[in-house]
Amino acid sequence: MKTRESGLATVVAMFLAALLATGCGERQEASEEGTGKAPQAEKTEGKSIVVGFAQVGAESEWRTAEARSIKSVGEKLGVSLRFFDAQQKQENQIRAVRGFITQGVDAIILAPVVETGWEPVLKEARQAGVPVILVDRGVKVSDDLLYVTLIASDFVLEGEMAAEWLAKKMGGKADIVELQGTPGSAPAIDRKKGFEEGLRAYPEMKIIASQSGDFTRQKGKEVMEAFLKVHGEKIDAVYAHNDDMALGAIQAIEEAGRKPGTDVILVSIDAVKGAFEAMVAGALNATVECNPLLGPAAFDAVEKTLAGETLPKRIVVEDRVFDQSVAKDVIDTRQY
Numbered sequence: 001m002k003t004r005e006s007g008l009a010t011v012v013a014m015f016l017a018a019l020l021a022t023g024c025g026e027r028q029e030a031s032e033e034g035t036g037k038a039p040q041a042e043k044t045e046g047k048s049i050v051v052g053f054a055q056v057g058a059e060s061e062w063r064t065a066e067a068r069s070i071k072s073v074g075e076k077l078g079v080s081l082r083f084f085d086a087q088q089k090q091e092n093q094i095r096a097v098r099g100f101i102t103q104g105v106d107a108i109i110l111a112p113v114v115e116t117g118w119e120p121v122l123k124e125a126r127q128a129g130v131p132v133i134l135v136d137r138g139v140k141v142s143d144d145l146l147y148v149t150l151i152a153s154d155f156v157l158e159g160e161m162a163a164e165w166l167a168k169k170m171g172g173k174a175d176i177v178e179l180q181g182t183p184g185s186a187p188a189i190d191r192k193k194g195f196e197e198g199l200r201a202y203p204e205m206k207i208i209a210s211q212s213g214d215f216t217r218q219k220g221k222e223v224m225e226a227f228l229k230v231h232g233e234k235i236d237a238v239y240a241h242n243d244d245m246a247l248g249a250i251q252a253i254e255e256a257g258r259k260p261g262t263d264v265i266l267v268s269i270d271a272v273k274g275a276f277e278a279m280v281a282g283a284l285n286a287t288v289e290c291n292p293l294l295g296p297a298a299f300d301a302v303e304k305t306l307a308g309e310t311l312p313k314r315i316v317v318e319d320r321v322f323d324q325s326v327a328k329d330v331i332d333t334r335q336y
Contacts, residue, residue, distance in 0.1 A: 052100030065336035073295030114184035159194020220245025224252035279327035
């Protein structure tokens with residue numbers, strides 16, 4: 001990562017030098033519709049690039065790791081980063097984005113809480129010439145020119161990988177309970193879709209209950225407690241849309257007198273260090289990686305956008321599956 005960040009710092013420095021040579025300038029209007037190019041912005045002489053980052057919240061280890069990555073890379077590049085924690089509320093994020101536009105930031109990094117409801121504020125950003133880079137979650141809008149690019153994992157594929165691993169582990173037969181993420185969020189929608197698609201080849205792998213745990217450990221525990229009261233020992237396996245909910249489910253299973261990882265098989269998504277600790281302890285069986293270290297890619301997108309380059313609408317982060325057999329060997333290499 002050091003090499004990439006050093007290169008980015010050099011490019012940003014060159015970009016600022018070029019802007020300083022042109023003198024002061026007003027922010028340009030949004031580019032013409034249909035060009036595929038992002039709006040560009042000119043800088044006021046002597047000032048660093050200013051970027052607003054509207055984060056979902058701090059509901060999980062993964063989310064805090066993503067925030068740390070973006071903050072640390074921005075600091076190393078000399079970017080003035082304005083950070084906002086929306087506490088998992090879309091209305092807070094929309095207010096933050098409008099605030100960034102009013103403040104005249106050069107670009108906005110947005111991790112949207114849910115997929116819908118963004119069109120009005122994204123139109124405001126585009127009209128003001130402020131490019132928006134989406135990270136880790138997408139949006140549904142009528143015009144994809146309202147944002148520059150989405151940097152994220154393939155959530156559908158993550159669900160498929162979890163299903164395939166679990167089907168092989170269970171010999172193609174199991175009664176499964178599902179802990180879903182935040183309703184309406186891209187990862188919750190896509191991870192459910194991918195998991196269901198992955199199970200189609202295994203008719204005896206059945207989801208007997210599915211409910212949102214909102215991506216938090218506490219709610220994951222509460223939902224798992226409810227599942228255990230209704231279905232008891234019928235539950236063979238748990239599929240959690242993130243590790244934090246799985247860790248909450250592990251607590252509930254233990255308190256119910258069953259042994260997680262043995263009596264109940266668990267697979268989740270994110271691959272945070274806490275999940276590896278649970279695998280080493282034998283309580284979690286597998287986790288599908290969803291890399292939160294998006295700082296380098298996010299600021300690379302900001303730099304290229306402000307330089308007038310056209311980016312692909314989707315930049316996919318590659319992920320993989322880790323299970324108990326490798327957890328002890330790789331846990332010390334995990335950065336989040």
